[in-house]
Amino acid sequence: MTSADAVVVGGGTVGAWCAYFLRRDGLRVILLEKGMLGQGASSRAAGVVRAQGGTPEAVRLGQWSRRFYLSQRDEIGTDSGFTEQGYLLPCFTEADIAAARERMAMQAGLGVPVRWLDPGEVDQVNPTLAPGQTLGGTFCAQDGYITPPRNVTAYTVALLRSGVEVAEHVTFRGLTRGGVDTSQERIDAGLVVLTGGPKLAEVGRLAGLRIPAGGVRHQVAVTERHPDLDPGRVPMVFDLAAGLYWRPEEGGLLFGMSNPDEPPGENREVDEAYLARMRARLAALVPVTAGLGLRRIWAATIDYTPDHLPIIGRAPGLDHVTVACAAGAGMMWGPGVARAAADVALTGKTDVLDVSPLGLDRFDEAGRSRLATDPIALPFPERISSP
Numbered sequence: 593m594t595s596a597d598a599v600v601v602g603g604g605t606v607g608a609w610c611a612y613f614l615r616r617d618g619l620r621v622i623l624l625e626k627g628m629l630g631q632g633a634s635s636r637a638a639g640v641v642r643a644q645g646g647t648p649e650a651v652r653l654g655q656w657s658r659r660f661y662l663s664q665r666d667e668i669g670t671d672s673g674f675t676e677q678g679y680l681l682p683c684f685t686e687a688d689i690a691a692a693r694e695r696m697a698m699q700a701g702l703g704v705p706v707r708w709l710d711p712g713e714v715d716q717v718n719p720t721l722a723p724g725q726t727l728g729g730t731f732c733a734q735d736g737y738i739t740p741p742r743n744v745t746a747y748t749v750a751l752l753r754s755g756v757e758v759a760e761h762v763t764f765r766g767l768t769r770g771g772v773d774t775s776q777e778r779i780d781a782g783l784v785v786l787t788g789g790p791k792l793a794e795v796g797r798l799a800g801l802r803i804p805a806g807g808v809r810h811q812v813a814v815t816e817r818h819p820d821l822d823p824g825r826v827p828m829v830f831d832l833a834a835g836l837y838w839r840p841e842e843g844g845l846l847f848g849m850s851n852p853d854e855p856p857g858e859n860r861e862v863d864e865a866y867l868a869r870m871r872a873r874l875a876a877l878v879p880v881t882a883g884l885g886l887r888r889i890w891a892a893t894i895d896y897t898p899d900h901l902p903i904i905g906r907a908p909g910l911d912h913v914t915v916a917c918a919a920g921a922g923m924m925w926g927p928g929v930a931r932a933a934a935d936v937a938l939t940g941k942t943d944v945l946d947v948s949p950l951g952l953d954r955f956d957e958a959g960r961s962r963l964a965t966d967p968i969a970l971p972f973p974e975r976i977s978s979p
């Protein structure tokens with residue numbers, strides 16, 4: 593039997609950064625990954641990072657993660673490729689405006705430099721947008737995106753340099769009295785952190801826990817290049833009502849859209865019919881994309897929770913086990929979730945954000961949350977498994 597101070601399950605962005613933070617705090621850490629680092633959602637994401645969150649918790653996690661991305665080069669000698677692009681959330685109805693103004697007040701109160709753009713200003717900062725479409729929108733110049741594969745490289749470097757023992761191709765099988773059981777050997781450890789992204793419910797089951805977290809197909813595509821899509825002309829945009837977002841990518845646009853009717857479960861097949869709907873909505877808002885071919889299309893399983901809020905907390909009745917999930921926002925919130933989970937594992941509290949509402953105890957037996965759903969999450973399903 594091997595031993596460590598802490599075992600972290602899952603080599604995605606949440607588990608890996610958490611393992612790194614625990615190591616930086618002086619612990620001997622083993623990171624278990626059943627396949628290869630980054631093989632889950634973390635290498636397949638779109639990379640959008642915003643502090644324009646829908647709840648104070650979302651804002652805090654976005655701010656913490658952004659600051660971390662900006663500090664990485666000094667700390668680990670590489671980075672996740674964070675690019676400050678500016679993010680526009682357009683409004684299309686009076687109700688959108690009322691909600692946006694309320695959010696803006698909350699975000700500004702937490703120090704986010706978000707501002708209101710009237711319809712003319714929206715068209716001005718975003719010359720690719722079909723003019724006259726919006727009633728205005730909120731804009732934050734500090735929001736941006738990372739390059740997800742580069743983030744996997746960055747945490748791989750951080751793990752290896754800091755001395756985390758990375759155990760790839762080793763599967764977590766369950767908790768033992770003094771640690772964990774794996775596909776290879778038992779590991780004696782005082783602390784255990786469970787992550788798993790879209791597989792977190794299964795990881796929880798292996799640990800004897802019910803974790804209401806799911807996975808669902810999410811599709812992303814990248815258009816061909818076009819001079820009009822030069823990054824200087826294209827802020828990132830989130831068309832909240834449709835669940836469509838886009839950002840610049842190598843001279844074209846990377847866009848993704850969430851299908852609220854998608855049945856929960858693992859699925860990485862491209863859905864051509866839904867892709868056509870994504871393209872139609874994008875072309876209505878960014879007409880230049882109508883005639884453009886696609887350079888890449890992929891579908892992957894994204895993690896979510898019923899209220900689209902993260903899970904950060906100790907497992908009920910198991911003080912040495914901490915559960916962490918970024919609820920489909922692991923690029924935007926992942927490092928913040930990881931730091932908070934490391935703090936909670938070590939001391940039971942954190943100053944990243946108030947985690948008291950975010951534990952597993954917010955869910956009832958049926959997995960329903962007592963918290964309101966994050967109002968600016970992608971429209972994922974709210975139930976966990978297919979009926």
Ligand SMILES: Cc1cc2nc3c(=O)[nH]c(=O)nc-3n(C[C@H](O)[C@H](O)[C@H](O)COP(=O)(O)OP(=O)(O)OC[C@H]3O[C@@H](n4cnc5c(N)ncnc54)[C@H](O)[C@@H]3O)c2cc1C
Nearest residue numbers: 602604606626632633634638639640764789921922923924
């Ligand atoms: C197409 C797509 C686009 C996205 N776009 C964005 C975006 O723009 N912005 C954003 O913020 N987020 C985005 N996301 C979400 C983001 O990618 C995830 O929230 C994040 O990657 C989750 O990180 P994680 O570490 O929790 O999970 P993962 O990256 O899935 O890592 C979990 C790891 O656990 C391992 N594992 C599972 N079971 C076991 C076991 N029993 N033993 C050992 N290891 C195990 C898995 O192999 C996996 O590597 C997107 C996701 C997808 C799929």
